Amino acid sequence: MTIEEPIVDPNAVGLFINGQAVTARKGDLIIKAAEDNGEFIPRFCYHERMSSVGMCRMCLVEVDTGRGPQLIPSCMFPVAPDMKVFTDSPTSKAAQEGVLELLLAQHPLDCPVCDKGGECPLQDQAFTHGPGESRYVEEKRHYEKPIPISDLVFLDRERCVLCDRCTRFADEVAGDALIHFTHRGNLTQINTFPDEPFASYFSGNTVQICPVGALTASPYRFKARPWDLAEAESTCTTCSVGCRVAVQSSRDEIVRYQGVDSDPVNWGWLCDRGRFNFQSVNSEQRLAAPQILTATGHATGSWNAALATTAQLITDALAAGGPESIALLGGARGTNEDAFAWARLAHDVIGTPNVSAQLVDGLPVGVLALNRATIDEAASAATIILLAPDLKDELPVLYLRLRDAVQAKRSRIIELTAKESGLTRHAWRTSFYEPGTQADAVAALLADDAAMAQIGRGDVVVVVGRANLAESSAPTIAALNALLAALPNAKVLPALRRGNVVGATQVGLRPGAGGLDSKGILNAAANGKIECLILLGADPLSDVPDADLARRALAGARRIISIDTFMSESSKLAHVVLPAAGYAEKDGTTTNLEGRVTRVAQKVTPVGTSRPDWMVATEIAARLGTDLGFSTDADVTSAIAEHVDGYEQLTVAHLSEHPDGVVALAPHIDATNPPAVTLGDRNAYDYRLIVSRTLYDSATMTAHSPALATLAPGIAVHVNPLDVSRIGASVGDDVKVTSAKATIVLPLAADTRVQRGTAWVPFNQPSSATNQARIGDLIDADASVTDIRIETL
Amino acid sequence: MTATTYPFTPGFYSGDRPEIVTSRFKYEDSYSLERYLTTDGYKGLQAALAKTPTEVHDEVRGATVLGRGGAGFPAGTKWGLMPPNVYPRYLVVNGDESEPGTYKDRLLMERDPHQLIEGCLIACYAAGLSQCFLYIRGEMALAQERVALALNEAYAAGYIGKNILGSSFSVDIVLHWGAGAYVVGEETALIESLEGNRGMPRLKPPYFPAAIGLYGKPTIVNNVETLANLPWLLCNGMAEYVKVGTETSPGTRMVAVSGHVNRPGVFEIVNGTTTFRDLIYGEDFCNGIRNGNELKAFVPGGGSAPWFTPEQLDLPFEGRLVGAAGSMLGSGAIMVMDHTTDIPAAALTLTRFYAHESCGKCAPCREGGTWLMRVLERVVAGHGTDRDLDQLFEVGETICPGAFPHASSEKLGLAAVPFPYKMTTICFVGPSAYAPVHSALTLFRDEFEARVVRRRTIPVTAGVGQ
Amino acid sequence: MSRLTEDNIRIAHEIIARYPRARSATIPLLHLAQQQDGHVTDEAMRHIGELVGATAAEVLGTATFYEMFKFEPVGKYLINICQTMSCALLGAEDLMHHAEHSLGIKAGSTTADGMFTLEHAECQAACTEAPTLQVNYRYRFRVTPEIFDDLVEDLRAGRLDAEIPPHGTVARFRQRIPAELGVGAVAPDEVDGAPVWMESTT
């Protein structure tokens, strides 16, 4: 017989907490070690995801490291072997209660009218630790209350306990140090600089981490009280980062999203767009009942009638042109279940290969077949190569994770871009290319010794996405292929933006054998070859970069079926519009950009008679004579696990045990090679056009969230300040912008982020009374790049 | 035995005592390079350059040059705390003198800037410090001008900059100046301020900037007077240096005695042997209490120090003994109160100071200091109650829970409690707001009680103790 | 007005160059701005932020921490009377009352003619010369009511212009490090080896 050696973990540290022998991880702070072992030490300033500052002094405990008990802030000191911690010794308690009384001394105690009331650590502490009523009889500090420090956040300095959380977040995490301590001592306060609001894409997080009610968010103020909140954990599908959220409702209405700390993804943070667009779920303008096109326009009809019409439209199309004459666009907005049910309907029931979850604004699905990286892998790679859009605007929390990788000195960023991005100031090296020439930029990079030395230092992850909508995806793919040819071990993180575009594509909403991609589908429709176009939450008129193509396609398609949550530009042209249940109105799963599958949860009942997409697909299939066999979303989830390679594990049960989700890649997708890049010559056209998205635009959910609707920057043609004079107009003037396709009039803006010789126009901006110009009019989906002329009127 | 002063050194008195840092004060032009060079100027630097850095460091270590900024930590030892082979290393000179009662560094900067500069150079050479920042308190206009001129002269003459005196030793000394915040004198706050931030003390650990300091690099922070000792030390050698003073406290110390004495003044005294009695009553020092009044109490080491009473007069000016007696020498500042002193009002001036100077970081200091001040103000104004007196202790407890050091007094049966004591704050500003209240209230409670309102009768505001 | 002037920008760059990190120049540049305008303006703080690579909010945070920076105009002469213990023991309070009375203003305010601002001050490191005051940071010792009134008199009459510059200027001389003599700032990240003179030994 052999004696089993006990396995000793080198990272384990043994110490005593209140006499109990416990083990903690090396480097753990006492406050964390205690919490992990069931001893909660009160705190206000400590936050696990930020550096410790030891400001509030609430976490003081007596610690004996052999030199007798010492009173120390447990948020500052790491555990040490055999250290004795006393969280409830008389001195520890005295210190904590003393500090609490001091924190309360200046506090207005206006809990009844405070949003935080009921979920306030200060309030809770006061009950559990505090000495009850305050002995502080002096005059308290008075400040004007509350003051708006941005469009979304209010600050009440009287409630503030100066824990440095919001300011640390703004500086350390978001990199927008726009709120700061001012003044000194007893007059210390948080504030912004006069006329420079806390305009951060991440400001909402400060509201969530404020341990008191000093910071409140305008969309939530006075909306509800914690005790009548119901909550469900879910995943944000606003973009494809897939941040974990707690969806909170009151009286069957969504009132708030709170970030949930998911280690592989969002660390508890959310961007303001994802946090506040819950307002759109509650919007008055939601589509509540089916709409059927009649001679006099759309008329509300029953589901029965609408589904009959839908089935009829499909059958007629089949009769008229066969399966290939039917095409489906969209599905990136729904759940995996929605996508899978619709994929079955399109591919198996109808039998068409012409299916795409993208809208000519993404990348060939082949990128999903590459050697893919997770967010963690990207954020720990020695070198991160960016061949992507401005992540701060398109995938905000991925931006936070990559910025953190740089701040923590884990990674260096090499950025290839046409325009300065949010990460440029954190990049080790940025090389600017002229749109279309990214392959040359890659060649130059590969020829650069310093760069190759850096690349040689460890893992490499390439973040690839569609940086420019006025450019085809070909130049990006060409550059990517060149990179991967030279760096065969590099992994790829696809920066595709739309919420569940990766999931929809992976579970089947992609071209079948010989099928058309989104551009092909639109061209076919424009050429009258599409008998029936199904828009699954897709709005080509607002989302397809080439506006003219979109218009011609919708005009050319003989029948249009739209499934949507709102009456979009495109669904206004549909023969039948089916109201879809929106976010938080249905259960299911979603897949983020790294392939991570997580649960999304229903929290409120769907608006009107709207239904989940998967259910609609099932009913249509039934009317077409096929039973997809789905009666609950769980049935669909199981079917996915059964039929989709890579999703085997993803049963409902497994996912409920893994709230952080499981990564499912798509071995079944085959890489496709892009067409060659052909750059037209510039001559008369002085500027090469860049069109990309900003965080706030006219996207359905943003536009229907009052708090966000006003934040879009608005359309304008941005050029380098040095080019302004060359144009002969001055900033703010309207100028004529001409491409090979059309001429539109836009206001001129100077922008140091834009390189000379290029011009940037933000995509899909709200059209103002004075300017209805659509940048899409200038874009030609068949051209590699778009060159423009800018002239005075 | 007399005390000599000069119109250009207001407050300074020399006597027949060793002069290690004040030897040039007698010359009106003591701050000029010309005068400096004719009085052994930069000889210490030359002596240092003739040795290896290690030898110079050993010299300073051997002489146990105690820090003069407050903590009294030996400079040589502190330099040794820097992690080996981590560079660059910086020197930050603490010229932020603002501890109540303290008046010495300003004189040294105004009257003998070259001596300070030479001290900095010696420190940089010995400890391998690549750049020196000389941080002068913002309100000291003259000191800033004199040091700026001296630096310009010294650069021109080749004492600072590239290859000093033809050696391989090169260093810049950069004049930096503050903008008015007492707490910035705390070494980690000084570093924060020097980095362009709010002068808030940094969190410990690390306990010493020597490990992680300016820009996260090893940094030595030394007081002006500490560094001013080095030229003499290097010229005359550690053997000579330790001859002055005692074994535990060699050399001299500059001490400012202010308040109700006949001759308030700044003196360079022999370390460790001179007693408080000598200083307050000696005719070559302060020559007694004004108008022959009685000594009531005195603060032995700057506003932060717990108070002493006549009982401690015969303690020598020696760190350990004073510490054992429950107070500290701190920055060499003695404040004397005679029997006419309104004790609660006197305590208030100090508590107000520390409450006002709190950086605002620690809740106990930020809120507690102000709270103490408010209550004390009420008591002094005659609107206080018995309850308020206990409250002063209760609030103090939130800053310094448990034992608090105070003047030990057989009379009052108070035992001495040595430093460091328990505190809920990062730095000593918080406890310092409480120290005077605690001392005054334990030593002279009767005066407070005479002030407070009883059963809501008319306030007793009559001047107390007159 | 109130961004730094061309001349001051030149000085600013000279100061910034001395530090391993530009941010360290924040306080000196705030003094420079106050010297230019008599107080620190918002525009100046924005400008300083641009120069040292900080947000305006960060510069504001630093500036408001320190006593000496004023954010609205103050008198040509700022009179600070020390109120801390040593001075208090020797009549600082009475001196303040006298000052308030003879200037006709309360501490913390400015005379109508914009000549004088009176302020409480904390220990000025001249405790043996109590009671003390500073005018634009120039000392006056053992101040009696007479001395105070003469001082105000002289200042009004401009008899002290040579000694006491208007508020904003602290030191009238600046350090100058001629390029050929200076070593240059030692950046924290670019050095790792010991300085040469250390290697040359042991």
Ligand SMILES: Cc1cc2nc3c(=O)[nH]c(=O)nc-3n(C[C@H](O)[C@H](O)[C@H](O)COP(=O)(O)O)c2cc1C
């Ligand atoms: C609140 C506080 C204020 C201080 N003020 C000063 C000061 O004005 N000047 C000074 O030299 N040291 C001051 N010190 C001490 C410094 O932190 C540091 O110990 C000293 O400068 C080190 O130099 P030394 O070792 O040469 O004494 C202060 C410490 C504290 C806690």
Ligand code: SF4
């Ligand atoms: S004790 Fe006071 S001064 Fe010191 S760090 Fe804390 S708050 Fe700042």
Ligand code: FES
């Ligand atoms: S939580 Fe440790 S001091 Fe605030």
